[in-house]
Amino acid sequence: MTKIDDLLADLGDAINGREVSYNSASAASDIYEGYAFGLVIRAAVAAGGFIVYRDRKGNAVDRLLFRTSPGMLYSTAHPYTYGVLYFPGCDPLELHVGVRVQGKSGVLHECDVLVLSMNEANLSRSRSVAPRGTRSLMAIECKYYASYLSLYLARGFHGLHSDLGLKYPFFVANLRAQRIERYLTYHNRNWENGVIPHSRHAVYFEGQVREAFKKYQSIHGALAP
Amino acid sequence: MQQKLRLFASAHGMQWVLDEVDEAVSLGISEARTLRQSTRQGQITYEDVTGLDDLAFAKSGRARKGTEEFAGRRPMTDLEQVELLVTALRRVLVDLDGIADEAVSILNDPVDREQQDSLGHAKLDEDIVLPASPPVYEISFAPDEGSTSPPISTGALRNPERSSRAAELLAQIDREIRS
Numbered sequence: 001m002t003k004i005d006d007l008l009a010d011l012g013d014a015i016n017g018r019e020v021s022y023n024s025a026s027a028a029s030d031i032y033e034g035y036a037f038g039l040v041i042r043a044a045v046a047a048g049g050f051i052v053y054r055d056r057k058g059n060a061v062d063r064l065l066f067r068t069s070p071g072m073l074y075s076t077a078h079p080y081t082y083g084v085l086y087f088p089g090c091d092p093l094e095l096h097v098g099v100r101v102q103g104k105s106g107v108l109h110e111c112d113v114l115v116l117s118m119n120e121a122n123l124s125r126s127r128s129v130a131p132r133g134t135r136s137l138m139a140i141e142c143k144y145y146a147s148y149l150s151l152y153l154a155r156g157f158h159g160l161h162s163d164l165g166l167k168y169p170f171f172v173a174n175l176r177a178q179r180i181e182r183y184l185t186y187h188n189r190n191w192e193n194g195v196i197p198h199s200r201h202a203v204y205f206e207g208q209v210r211e212a213f214k215k216y217q218s219i220h221g222a223l224a225p
Numbered sequence: 226m227q228q229k230l231r232l233f234a235s236a237h238g239m240q241w242v243l244d245e246v247d248e249a250v251s252l253g254i255s256e257a258r259t260l261r262q263s264t265r266q267g268q269i270t271y272e273d274v275t276g277l278d279d280l281a282f283a284k285s286g287r288a289r290k291g292t293e294e295f296a297g298r299r300p301m302t303d304l305e306q307v308e309l310l311v312t313a314l315r316r317v318l319v320d321l322d323g324i325a326d327e328a329v330s331i332l333n334d335p336v337d338r339e340q341q342d343s344l345g346h347a348k349l350d351e352d353i354v355l356p357a358s359p360p361v362y363e364i365s366f367a368p369d370e371g372s373t374s375p376p377i378s379t380g381a382l383r384n385p386e387r388s389s390r391a392a393e394l395l396a397q398i399d400r401e402i403r404s
Contacts, residue, residue, distance in 0.1 A: 004226060004401055008233045011394040014387060015237065015318055025241045026374040028321055030366040034379065035324045038331030053361070062359040064332070068376060071369030078367045098369075144321075146242045146313035148249035174316070174324075179255065196320060197327035 025145075030068055032144035033112045036172055037066075037097050039195070039202060040113055040140065041083060043209035044095075047217065050086045051095075055079035056125070067098035070110035073124045073131055084118065087213070089222035092118040093137065101139070102130040103163035109133070111164075113140035133164030138212055143173035149193075154180040158187050168212040172205055226402055227307050234314065242313050250306050253298040261292040307402050311395060319392045325364075325382035332361040 041051050053061050056079050064081040071077070073096055083095035095115050100108045108130055116136035124131045133139075141157050143149060154171065161169040171184055171191040184191040190208060194201035234243050260271040274292055301309070365378040 004229055004398065007394055007398050007401065008229060011318075011391060011398070012233065012237065014390045014394060024375065025245075027366075027377045028317065030374075030377055031321055031325050031328065031379065031382065034364045034366070035328040035331070038328050042331050042334065060359060062362055064361060064364045066364065066366050067372070068366045068368045068374035069372045071372065075369050077370045080367075080369075144324075145245060146316045147246045147309055148252075150248065174320070197323050 026068060028144045028146070029112075029142065030066070032174065033097050033142045034064075034066060035197070036113050036140050036142045036195075037083070037095065039206050040095060040115065040138075040209050041085075043206040044085050044087075044213050046206065047210045047213035048087060049213065052084050052086075053081055054084055055081055070098045070100050070112075072128075073099045073121060074128045082121075085115070087217045087221060090217055090220045093216075094118050094121040096121070100130050101133045101136060101164060101166075103133050103160075104165050105163050107163065109160050109164055111136075111139040112142040114138070115168075133166045136164070136166040137216060138168040138170070138209070139164065139166055141169070141171045143171070143175075145173065145175055147175075149173055149175050149177040149180055151179055151183060154183045154189075154191075158184065158189055161189065168209075170205070170208065227303065227310065230307065230310050230314070230398075234310070239314070239317060242317055243310075246306075246310050246313050249309060250301050253300045254305070256297045256299055258295045258297050259292050260295055263291060304402070308399070311399050311402065315392070315395045319388050319395065322382045322384065322388040325379040326385070328364055329361060329379050329383070332364075 044051060053064060055061050055065070056076065059079075061079075061081055065078055067075075067078075067080060071080075080096075082097075085093040085095060087093070093115055094117070095113065096111075097113055099111055099114050101111050101114060103109050114131070114136060115138035116131050120131045120135045123129070139161070141160070143153055153173075157169070157171045169190065171180075171189060171193075172195045173180075173191075173193045174196050176194045181191060181193060192201050192205040192208065195205050196202065231243055234240070257275070258273060259275045259277070261274045262269060262271055264270070363378055363380045365376065365380075367376045368374050
């Protein structure tokens, strides 16, 4: 046995206590979407908002439940959680994780984190239709990868938001990737890579989201007398 | 060394990590080259001036004019490939736990207490009063209709002791591969 063999054996012992399987990338993506959801909420609060968490029946919850892969906002399979965001003088917004949204072409797309008006969300729930991208405010495309971000992720994001047409689309990833940053910048898309806990990039991303919420309030909030 | 790490990853269900690493290895490392075009005896030639700064140009008596950036790639060395694999393992076995922990912490952090009165209500406007949100303990993920992806929860990942042990071992492995 070499030292590496011993270290790998010890590492195996250390991680065997983990109650979650590593056999798919989907678990990593799910957790990262939950993290991005939190960053959006923190930015919203920094912009003067107030958040409450609700399930489909409107009950307040302290254990949040999101989808493992994108589904319909009106789904009743589980009491999925969403955030209700209040800004003074503005109509309430809702925050959802992993929902499908209708593009301008009529095609359904997936949004990892979506912010839309409560009116549009209510329409989706009451009529069992996907919310419209053009009536949504913000979407976050979240990418958690172990070693490498492929350029097709950026191409997909650019194409997706050409069709969705919502006001504030953001691309966030845990890794830096210069060619992705160059591609998205060239196409005038908002991005922040290297977004992980305690990184300055997480702070920059929150700043971008806060700016979007500020603009939303300045346009939709009641004017002072 | 690389083979041992790959066997470990594969044995612990991380084939998807190996696939990602393999894709990165197949693409190699991006490299920008700066070439300067000039004409000699009617022939167009390109000189590699990568890394030369303005001072170096001035000293050499050549002009920066006519230089252009080109994108290229080079293969990864064996060491770079092993380092990439160890880093990828760390992102899955250590960093992800930290992200799960932070995801829950953030949700309890942003409540601005100044926006709430002493009764635990939020005051947005004069006539709108909301109940304060209860603390969030956990985030779970469950498959929607038609989905087969496995359920997961932040509670299963949030274990600082386990994470720090895994981080320590991966750091030792990192040192071994460099020695």
